[in-house]
Amino acid sequence: MPESGPVPAPRFAALGMVARWKPVHLGHAAVLRGLLREAARVTLGIGSANRYDARNPFTAGETREMIRLVVGEAPGVTIVEVPDLGDGPRWRAMVADQLGPLDAFVTANPYVASLMRERYAVMRPVELMPPEERVAVDGTTVRLSMAKGEGWRALVPPAVAEYIVARGLDARFRREFGLQTLAAEAPS
Numbered sequence: 001m002p003e004s005g006p007v008p009a010p011r012f013a014a015l016g017m018v019a020r021w022k023p024v025h026l027g028h029a030a031v032l033r034g035l036l037r038e039a040a041r042v043t044l045g046i047g048s049a050n051r052y053d054a055r056n057p058f059t060a061g062e063t064r065e066m067i068r069l070v071v072g073e074a075p076g077v078t079i080v081e082v083p084d085l086g087d088g089p090r091w092r093a094m095v096a097d098q099l100g101p102l103d104a105f106v107t108a109n110p111y112v113a114s115l116m117r118e119r120y121a122v123m124r125p126v127e128l129m130p131p132e133e134r135v136a137v138d139g140t141t142v143r144l145s146m147a148k149g150e151g152w153r154a155l156v157p158p159a160v161a162e163y164i165v166a167r168g169l170d171a172r173f174r175r176e177f178g179l180q181t182l183a184a185e186a187p188s
Contacts, residue, residue, distance in 0.1 A: 010040045016099035017106040017125070018045030018082050022058050023164060024066040025142045026135040029157045032070050034128030035106065041076040043099045049081035054177040054184065057143065058169060069159040088115050096120075140185075146173055147181035 015035055021028055021044075035042045044067060049060040058066070060081045071077050080098045085091045092115045099105070105120035106128065107113050113122045126134060137155050145152035152170070153161040164170050 010038055012039040012103040014041040014043070014100075014102045015039040015104055015106055016043040016045070016095075016102045016120075018047045018095060018099075018112065019107075020047045020056060020139060021063050021067055022048075022056050022139055023142060023146075023156055024063070024070055024160050025137050025139060025156045027137045029070045030129055030133050030135045031106075031125040032067070034125065034133070036071060036074050036077070038128050039076070039103070041078075042074075043078045043080060043102070044071075045080050045082035045095065045098065047082050048084040050083035054143070054180045055139075057173045057177050062167075062169065066160050066163060069163055070157055092116060092119060143173070143177075143181055144185050146170055147178040149174060 015038065017031070017035065019028065024032075032044075035044075046060050046063050046067075048056045049063075052059065064079050064081075067079055082091075082095060082098065085094065088111075095116070096119045102120050104123045105116045106123055106125055107116065108125050116122055142152050142155045145155060149170075153165075156164070
């Protein structure tokens, strides 16, 4: 077994990120590992926590559990619910209040980046990971695969897939939002 050297100190005292995480997929898992590796304190916001629709088919509690399955009981991790207010400036103020002081706010969403630059330094998730750890998958692809009933398990961490199946969340998604999801992806 190769010897492992000392674990390098985190580059940042505090990082924050808000995403919908619906569901937590392999790309999210890579970002979460990067956040945990690079910061002593990480605050994760569950975006659109007040929404339950085709783009947000899991409750805030279900989403929190999926995140916990990936991050475990890592010290310094806080998960907060961030509702969609439909008002960018109010949302920015609310997020800054919930996340507190940060070295940087992490987002791949250009609109969110434009909002948060007023309060924080903004960085993209890919800046936290070496290229070999990046996973090109997004929630839309996972939800579309879930609506079809095929292939979605390979796009999420195994523990998240087990959680979704054990609670029937995939079947619930197909029943409540499957047709809507498939119709949204149909060519016009």
